Amino acid sequence: MPLATTRRAGLVDQVIDQLRTAVTQGEWPIGERIPTEAELVDQLGVGRNTVREAVRALAHTGLLEVRQGDGTYVRATSEVSGAIRRLCGSELREVLQVRRTLEVEGARLAAAERTEEDVAGLWAVLSRRETELREGRWEDFARTDAEFHCAVVRAGHNRLLTELYRGLTEVITASVAATSSITPGAEHAPEIGHEGLARAIADRDADRAAAEACGFLDELLERIESA
Known part of the structure; x- marks a missing residue:
C-alpha cells in the first residue's frame, strides 16, 4: 500500500510540474482558459483523478482558478505571485511600497553585479x-x-x-498600468523614463542607481496621493 501511494503521489507531482511549466513559460497566458479535464487526460496520458488532483493543488496555490461550469483559468505566473495576489489584492499604494523596498536594493545590486549582457538587455527593453x-x-x-x-x-x-520579485509580476504590471493612466501620453515620456537608472547601472554607480529607483517610486506614490 505505501508503495502504491508513493507511485500515485509521484504521478500527480509530474502532472503538476507539467501544468506549472505550461504557465510559467507562457504557453497558457494570464486570464486564458486551460484545456478541459478530458483534453488534459488525453494529452498527458493519465487518469481523470490525477488531473483533478493536480489542478486542485495548483488552484490552492493561486496559480489556477477553477470556475464552476466555465472551466479553469490561469490566475498567476507563479505560486509566489498567486499568494501575493491573495494577500495584498490590488491596493496600489501597498504594491508601490513593496516595489520600493525590493527595487531600491535590486538597483544597488544590479550596479555592482551587472554584466555587459545585462546592460545591453536593459537598453533593448527601454527602446521597446x-x-x-x-x-x-x-x-x-x-x-x-x-x-x-x-x-x-x-x-x-x-x-x-x-524569485521574490518575479512573484510580483502581475501586480507590478497592474501598478504600471494604473500609474500610467494618471498622466498618460507621449509628452510625459521624459518624466517617466528610466534612462537615468539604466545609465547608473551601466556606470556601476550603486548609490546613484538606488537613488534613481527610490526617487521614481517616491514620485509615483506622491502622484497617486494627489490624483
Missing part, C-alpha cells in the same frame, strides 16, 4: 518601451515597463531576490 509609449500602446507599455524592472533585479544576480 519608448516605442510603445510613443504609439500609445498602453497594455504593451505596462508589460514592457514591468519587464524592465524585472531585468534590473535580475541583473543583481541574487536568485532569491529575483
